[in-house]
Amino acid sequence: MHCAAPCTAMGIPVILIAKNQENINRFSAIKGIIPIYTYDDLKNNRINFNPKSLNIEDLKQYMLQNLKLSTLKEMGEKIDENELMQIRHNIQYYKAY
Incomplete structure (x- = not known):
């Protein structure tokens, strides 16, 4: 990993x-x-030995936004909790393939 x-x-x-x-x-x-x-x-020959490069730019953006909002929250700033929950949901259930 x-x-x-x-x-x-x-x-x-x-x-x-x-x-x-x-x-x-x-x-x-x-x-x-x-x-x-x-x-x-x-x-059993079930492996794709020619994988394609994945476009995970949206996941990277979710992760950066999660970091930003989580940091602001820890610093005592008011954030949109629903947005943070949605971003974390998007990260947790992300499917790239």
Whole structure:
């Protein structure tokens, strides 16, 4: 994950293979951003070895806005709580593929 996430952010196509289905939970932070395969997928030829570079610019903007609003809130500024909740929802359920 520590390699896959920055590569994806830079537009480098990524293939991520987890040891098994249970191990996939370790990658929950990038689950909706890139496909996460298992060894079983590898054995059964279910991996796309020609992934395309993903356009996640909208996700980057959500993350920056989340940081901005969260920081302002912590500093005691009044923010639009509904906007912050919507942004966090968009991040949590983001699907790039």
